[in-house]
Amino acid sequence: MTTLPNQTGAPAAPAVDCAARVRVHPWAATSLGSAEAWDPVVRATVDVLLASPVPMALAYGDDHVLVYNDAYAELLGDRHPAALGRPGAEVFGEQWQAPGVGGVIEDVYRTGQPFLEAETQVAVARGSAGQVEQASFTRGHSVVRDAHGAVVGVLTVAAETTQVTRRLQSLGDLTAKLAAALTIDDVARVVLAYAMTSFDVDHCVFAVDDGPAFRYVRRIRGEMMDEADERLPPLWKRIGNDPASPLVAAAQTGRPLFQPDGSPLAKIATDRHERRIRALAAMPLRTASLVGALTMGYRTAHTWLPAERALLYAAAELVAQAAERARRFEAQHGTAQLLQRSMLPEHLPELERFRIAARYDVGVDGNAAGGDFYDAFELTDGRLAIVLGDVAGHDVRAAAVMGQVRAALRALALTDPAPGTVLTGLDRLVTSLGAESRNEEIFVTVVYGVLDLADGTLTVASAGHPPPVVRRPGTDGGPATAELVGVPPGAPLGLGGQWHTASLRLEPGDSILLFSDGVVERRHRPLSEGLADLVAAAAAANSGDPRNLCSLATAAVAGRTDDDVAVLAVERAVALSRSATMLVPAEPTGPSRVRQWMSARLREWAVPEPVIGAAILCTSELTTNALLHAGTPAQVHIDLSAERLLVSVADTGTRGSVTRARTDTLSSRGRGLGLIEELTDAWGTDPTVRGSTVWFEMLIPPR
CATH class of the missing domain: 3.60.40.10 (PPM-type phosphatase domain)
Structure with a gap:
């Protein structure tokens, strides 16, 4: 049970300067007496709490008259500002008599023994809209003695632990998701999402060794990501053994790096996003068969507190073990599937x-x-x-x-x-x-x-x-x-x-x-x-x-x-079909070449214009996916019969790919599954011996 009020969802009062209210409050009518006659210790206590950014409140005298600061006022919600200068029993009503509420204040006041409460949940109104959310707090209660040593009140300090609590909860979620990650691609997706949501970072990189160098995947704040992007293989890039890179240094030495302010990526920055990073944590990922690193960065100065570092250590250990399991799975899976498909035509x-x-x-x-x-x-x-x-x-x-x-x-x-x-x-x-x-x-x-x-x-x-x-x-x-x-x-x-x-x-x-x-x-x-x-x-x-x-x-x-x-x-077939094939190089101009080639071919075959437009759009998206995520040339094949147009886009990339029993999760990047599903009559993916094929079918309307 909390000693702070549980809100009912009422919007919080507008922000008010409690210090100003304390100066003008008629204290003479309370057990505190006139402000000019306050005991020096009591006055100093009030000055400290009013200047504090954390929630603090003084319950003074036998009737526990309340004096509190702005941060505590947010916790009081609609009870503020009327609560200022009133006895606690009047402010909280029946709730004051509930176990663990007024009783805690009274026990500390009577016995003089401090008390530290366990973490509890409090409803707090946040932001200008007064949106109520559950926050976690740990509260400490200690006595306030006057200049003569007599107990005159109880000082409550509430330390918010919401962020720490949520990060610990997210660490549990990370454990569960990593347990289900089969491949390095899966691990990368889970880790990047965890870092961006749990630590609210501006920049995150996950890297693993790849021969003599490293390959990495990055996420930055503000990226346009949709559901389809999350399910596609991550975009991996390579980085050499550059000792100036904090990522490489952490991976090779096995020692973490925490920089609270500066330009940690200035020497190896490849774009403006990396040049803007000021605070960086680089955690090594090391197991018997894997070497890598996980980095998180902020665009503003950031102090890496001990609790946060401990959480990063725990997360890095989980990620390293998951990445090693995924690497073993990929090796075993690749051998099994190569054997399997080498025996198929x-x-x-x-x-x-x-x-x-x-x-x-x-x-x-x-x-x-x-x-x-x-x-x-x-x-x-x-x-x-x-x-x-x-x-x-x-x-x-x-x-x-x-x-x-x-x-x-x-x-x-x-x-x-x-x-x-x-x-x-x-x-x-x-x-x-x-x-x-x-x-x-x-x-x-x-x-x-x-x-x-x-x-x-x-x-x-x-x-x-x-x-x-x-x-x-x-x-x-x-x-x-x-x-x-x-x-x-x-x-x-x-x-x-x-x-x-x-x-x-x-x-x-x-x-x-x-x-x-x-x-x-x-x-x-x-x-x-x-x-x-x-x-x-x-x-x-x-x-x-x-x-x-x-x-x-x-x-x-x-x-x-x-x-x-x-x-x-x-x-x-009802009639002979016409077909054509184009090999698209893994170059930025590849999709535009496909569009030009396909447009000319389909118009030559007198395909209806609405079908041509939709087919070119879908083919361009699938070709872009193949070039980006497989990193190999793509083969586009079109087959036209009297009743339908069939288009397939095949790649030969096998890096990090696993074909499960249901392989219907591929989609076109950026536009998602909706594009293919909306514009085509049927579509699917087919695993092949050396890659995968994505295809779609469009029915030709009768003339």
């Missing part, structure tokens, strides 16, 4: 009448390799083989088995592509692998089909794998339909089963979607519900474009999956 066939797309998303444990795989390749007789399979497990062994199965399937299909023959050969391989490793738990499922590119006939067989989904556009303007292909379910590979085929014909506009069980399986939900959700999502798609279907499939079933997700889609 880097490029799918480009055909005149058929379009193909695939997508692979790692499961919740992005640090492990998995056994899902897909493939599409042309056969010696001109037909197309398509396959999607799943080797049980989430480790390097599962990925190794997957690679063997995929390689064997290609070899078998190029010899005799009949589905029954291929699955029989794979069955023998899996049986042999199990016997060789003395492990009978190798579990492999596959759906495999052969597509005749001349008439669209697809012959497909399944070895324990979920059946594909076929999507057909509506007739006479009706809605599209989708259904599971009625392929007979065969036994998984390695069990010596027999497999039967099903045949269907893909008409122009039809699409076939192959998928792994991670797409439709969810805990505590029947598999039939997941399959129904996937079929419904395919039917509701704006078009049968395979890239769009792959994106929709990975998000068709609600809830998170613990499994990897692989999808492969093939569409039989």
Whole structure:
């Protein structure tokens, strides 16, 4: 319970000079008596409290008449100025009798023993608008004795600890957020946000070693940041081993630096923001495998108090440990993903009448390799083989088995592509692998089909794998339909089963979607519900474009999956499409080159002007993102069919990137997700072997 009043939300009285009020108050009518006759000690106490910037109050005499300063008046709120010169019991009414309020003053007055209260919350009106907020205070109460040594009052000093309390609370938040940070990029985002909000600094830099030098990311006060910027990879820059840099000095020596005033960044300043910094703290980040630093700066002089330094030490230790964990994760994740994706096709066939797309998303444990795989390749007789399979497990062994199965399937299909023959050969391989490793738990499922590119006939067989989904556009303007292909379910590979085929014909506009069980399986939900959700999502798609279907499939079933997700889609085009590709250099002029090239190409193809304008704007934003955040050239590919325009922007940057199960958080810098979502009919991101691809689709209105 506080000895200061808890406010009810009433606006604070306008700021008043308490010293002036004390001079004119009729003290003769109170137990203090006429001001001219005050005891010298009492007068000195009043002079001290009136001059103090911290809240102070004197409760004088047996009736505890109040004398206080301006800072204390803010705590009194609407009780000021009437409280001046009145007994405490009258000022606070019933609250005076509450435990820990008037009783504390009376006990100190009666016993003469000082008392230090624990931290308590007080509602305080702040600013000219009188906005009430909860503030933390620690109060000390001590007796005031007159010149003869008699106790005549109690002096209360209230020290506000709101900032310290909030910083300690934010340190707890920092711990929780760093625990969820997987990559160095994640750590950087968390640390920069923490420094800017908790310490209200003007300048913050987070740096880690990068070979013989360092790479760093910076945040400054006044930057225009939106939700999209926070989710994009930070903009890293490099700095050499310059001993004049406080950041480098702290990182290399392991000793912190605290400069309260001066020009700490003058010798290494790269812009006006750094030249304006006067106070700087540089904290080393050092672990067994990481060297770095965290700096915070102010544009005004700033005294780094012991409590603040202790908080910085604690924060730096947390950040260093999180950065080391993130570095280990990135190394392990990079190895696993390189193994995983090196076994998947880097490029799918480009055909005149058929379009193909695939997508692979790692499961919740992005640090492990998995056994899902897909493939599409042309056969010696001109037909197309398509396959999607799943080797049980989430480790390097599962990925190794997957690679063997995929390689064997290609070899078998190029010899005799009949589905029954291929699955029989794979069955023998899996049986042999199990016997060789003395492990009978190798579990492999596959759906495999052969597509005749001349008439669209697809012959497909399944070895324990979920059946594909076929999507057909509506007739006479009706809605599209989708259904599971009625392929007979065969036994998984390695069990010596027999497999039967099903045949269907893909008409122009039809699409076939192959998928792994991670797409439709969810805990505590029947598999039939997941399959129904996937079929419904395919039917509701704006078009049968395979890239769009792959994106929709990975998000068709609600809830998170613990499994990897692989999808492969093939569409039989209504008509031949036109396409073009441009390699954009990682230069400032890159986006403008893309705009000029794309404008000329789309107008040459007679694309409607509204589509051209929106497509160029979205492409420019995505290209800028790729150049800024991947740091590599970008490849822009446009594909125009009768019904839609598809644009993709690919980069080859892998630095600090982690592809999770849901990779729909990329957005265009500055304008956010709203731009892409508002101007396009569908969009998504696809991980590739050496980078990522962001794409969007715009439907062409009928002429």
